[in-house]
Amino acid sequence: MPHQQGRLTRRGRIWFGYVYENGIRKQVNTHCTDRHAAMIELRRLEQEAADPRKAAAARTTLRQALEMLVEHRWSEAKAGKRAPETAHFYAKKAGALLRLFGEDFRLAQLDAPAVDAYVRARRDEGTSDHTIHKELTTLRAALRLALRARLWSGSLDEVLPERFGAGYRPRERALTPDELSRLLGELTAPKAAAVAFMVATSANWRECTRARREDIDPQSGWVHLRGTKRQTRDRRFIVAHPALLSLLRYAAEHAPGQDLLFPPWANVRRDLLEACARAGIERCSPNDLRRTYGRWMRIAAFPDEIIAPTMGHADTRMLERVYGKLSPEELSRRLLLHARAALPDCIANASVGTEIDGISRQAGLAGSAKSS
CATH class of the missing domain: 1.10.443.10 (Intergrase catalytic core)
Incomplete structure (x- = not known):
């Protein structure tokens, strides 16, 4: 027998409540056995019902954002705007991000400390900063798409490090x-x-x-x-x-x-x-x-x-x-x-000007001047 207390109704040990979504009254499950916890969860559900986009953004995972990025890159490759190798690149880097952040990591949890922790973990694995830079580039691209789709409301500049990997020097190795x-x-x-x-x-x-x-x-x-x-x-x-x-x-x-x-x-x-x-x-x-x-x-x-x-x-x-x-x-x-194509020597047969005590002379004429 349901037991109702104000805005909540208990069925067995679980509390249920009601929210209004697009003007329609809808019953929701709080999954809570404690009435106080159920009220807190009900308020959260009411906020989600009032702003579905914000609710969707709160639920969006990093995996979803990265899948959206890879799908977008493949569509560009099919349109001839990118090479298939580029799509493969983003898919590979997305795998590295998911391995450390986790499959269920939510974008709402993403902040500068989380990214810094990722960088430290990758460095501890012996990964070069150049490779980490490519992975952060992939993350940035995914967040841009999520931002455009209103699935994330954060700031790229606040979350991602500025000019990470700028000191990278490409290899110069060539064989003799x-x-x-x-x-x-x-x-x-x-x-x-x-x-x-x-x-x-x-x-x-x-x-x-x-x-x-x-x-x-x-x-x-x-x-x-x-x-x-x-x-x-x-x-x-x-x-x-x-x-x-x-x-x-x-x-x-x-x-x-x-x-x-x-x-x-x-x-x-x-x-x-x-x-x-x-x-x-x-x-x-x-x-x-x-x-x-x-x-x-x-x-x-x-x-x-x-x-x-x-x-x-x-x-x-x-x-x-x-x-x-x-x-x-x-x-x-x-x-x-x-050297063979160089211009001929233009001063071999020319007299060289000198200056002694402010008097300009020509070295080639010095001998004849003295003899006279």
């Missing part, structure tokens, strides 16, 4: 010809062919896995790289550097595939790390192999405006800042390559 030769000697023929292909063409790992036999002409040096990240990444050009052309021909000869050039290589980073250790050289990654192309092309004095499009860059800024950065020794060798 001797290092590359030693590395190839520590790999099986198919894997060595893939490494040679990446150095010869500037292909990143994704482009390497998509390379087909029909995409290369090892005799002329023409290649087609099937890039997907942006429009400039899908590119056709000729490998003109003699050493790089030799590597392209090596890759074509030792690549086992007749359609796709290279078989799947599941643990490429680990295998490269171990091969570098056996070869006695500094570790390298697939992106370091791509960087090697830019370094060798710059050392050979190819113009940046030619190198940049062959690497899939829209301009030369990335090449100058990262991929083609030269050491002082490499810069000196490049300068020597231009």
Whole structure:
């Protein structure tokens, strides 16, 4: 038998109440056995009924916001505004966020201390600040969408750290010809062919896995790289550097595939790390192999405006800042390559002006002046 006390009705041990939603009286379950606690819960339910959007925002979880972000990125990829790899990127970073925050973490709980605790936990796991920066970028993008959908009412500037990861310095590793030769000697023929292909063409790992036999002409040096990240990444050009052309021909000869050039290589980073250790050289990654192309092309004095499009860059800024950065020794060798094209010596046969005690003289005439 229900027992009513004011605005509450008890059924068994549980208290129920009534709220008005859009002018309609509705019974709600407080899930409380204590009358005082039931009144507090009833007031909260009344507030939610009065402002459904605020109630929805209070219930929104981080998982829902991240799923909305990934879905949005995939829709942009289907529309051709983003690459599929970008959607994969956000999905991967969303996984890292959910692992530490938890599947049921609510956006209403998100504040600066919670984000700071996340950063500390990731650093304790040995994660670099650069990787954490990418994860916070994903979180920021999810919160922007939630803010637009009125599922979150917080402030991005108050929650997220300012300019986190601004001190990141990109790697500058590139292999010398001797290092590359030693590395190839520590790999099986198919894997060595893939490494040679990446150095010869500037292909990143994704482009390497998509390379087909029909995409290369090892005799002329023409290649087609099937890039997907942006429009400039899908590119056709000729490998003109003699050493790089030799590597392209090596890759074509030792690549086992007749359609796709290279078989799947599941643990490429680990295998490269171990091969570098056996070869006695500094570790390298697939992106370091791509960087090697830019370094060798710059050392050979190819113009940046030619190198940049062959690497899939829209301009030369990335090449100058990262991929083609030269050491002082490499810069000196490049300068020597231009020595033959230098202007003739313009002062070899000219008299040199001097000034002594404020009197301007010509060194070439000094002897004749004294003799007279």
